[in-house]
Structures are given as structure tokens and as C-alpha cells.
Amino acid sequence: KQEVTQIPAALSVPEGENLVLNCSFTDSAIYNLQWFRQDPGKGLTSLLLIQSSQREQTSGRLNASLDKSSGRSTLYIAASQPGDSATYLCAVNGGSQGNLIFGKGTKLSVKP
């Protein structure tokens, strides 16, 4: 049974700092991995999707990497801003049906 773990559960950093969020999964047989952002009381915004054949994806200040063999993904945020404050969710697509298995998220707070 696939399990997804995100560490740390919460993170507080000063503005401008580069930071790394971690995601691990127990079954390396995945189709893809998706990073989302969730603001309080809001829905999910897709940030990056990495297919199983890819090693990383970049979008602006965000870079996500995938190491399938070790069951790990990282989300790197460069030059963090207060507007980056949110909960970041990692989700694995492990089957042909496409249903996602989520971690519990990392709550990020960027202080001005």
C-alpha cells in the first residue's frame, strides 16, 4: 500500500531564504508525482507535475526533483517571499486509474 510522507510538517523562514520541502513514498512504481499549493480555506493549485521518466521540472522560482528508486521528491523554492506562505502538498499517482495519494503537507510561513 502506497504511503506518502512529507517532512517537515511546518517550516518558518525569513524572506529571501532558499528552502527545500521533502516528500517520500513507499512504492516506487508510480506514474507521476504532483506538487500542489493550498491556501487556507481554498482549493489546490497545481505547481509542478513530474512524470516517472523525468528527473525534474522547473517553473519560475520552483524546482521539483524526482528520484523514483529511492522514493523521494524535493520541492526547491528560491528566494522565498511572504506570498509563498501556504501548505504544500505532494501527491503520487500510483496506478492506471490516476487517483492521487497525498501526503499531509508542509505548512510554510515566510516572514517579511
Add this chain to the structure above:
Amino acid sequence: NAGVMQNPRHLVRRRGQEARLRCSPMKGHSHVYWYRQLPEEGLKFMVYLQKENIIDESGMPKERFSAEFPKEGPSILRIQQVVRGDSAAYFCASSTDGSKNIQYFGAGTRLSVL
């Protein structure tokens, strides 16, 4: 191109009543997923549907919950005889392809059971 639309955004029900949650997928998307987020918990998969078919309902509680995605109209998640433990945020996602493509999420419906 409108995103995934869910309504209502907030729904209040008393114990024993029925709750109906609606989801209109993005234009051109025929795959719909429902997820539930309980307080202080991660999102959990409930059900996966294509037009007129339930493909995977392994995450649905065995009783009181049902889902449909008719040929015309939105997908509906129906909860009969709601209990306090059903209070949660219910999210719908849609995609063009069931396995490899990005899932786009709606803003969710927050159900409160009094």
C-alpha cells in the same frame, strides 16, 4: 476556459439530512475524481468517474455515500443521512486522461453537519 467548478462552496446540514455536492469539470475533461479532506488530515481519494461510469470507488464509505457523472450535467456526490463525522472539505478534480495528466482541482465544498 473556466476551471473546475464546485457548488455550493459551503453547505450546512443537520444530522440525518442529505447533502448533494456538485462538480463541473473543465471543458474537454471527461475524468472526474472526488477527494475528502477531514480536519487536520490529508486528502483521501474517494471515487473516480468517467461519463456515465464509476471506474473506481474503492475510497468511498460503504454506506450512505454515492456518486454519479451523467451524460449531461455535473458530477454529483451524494451523502445520505449525514452525521457529524461527515464534516469535511470535499474536493473535485478533473483531467483529460485518467492516468498521466495533471489533475485540476476545484475550490471545494465545505460541509458542516450540525
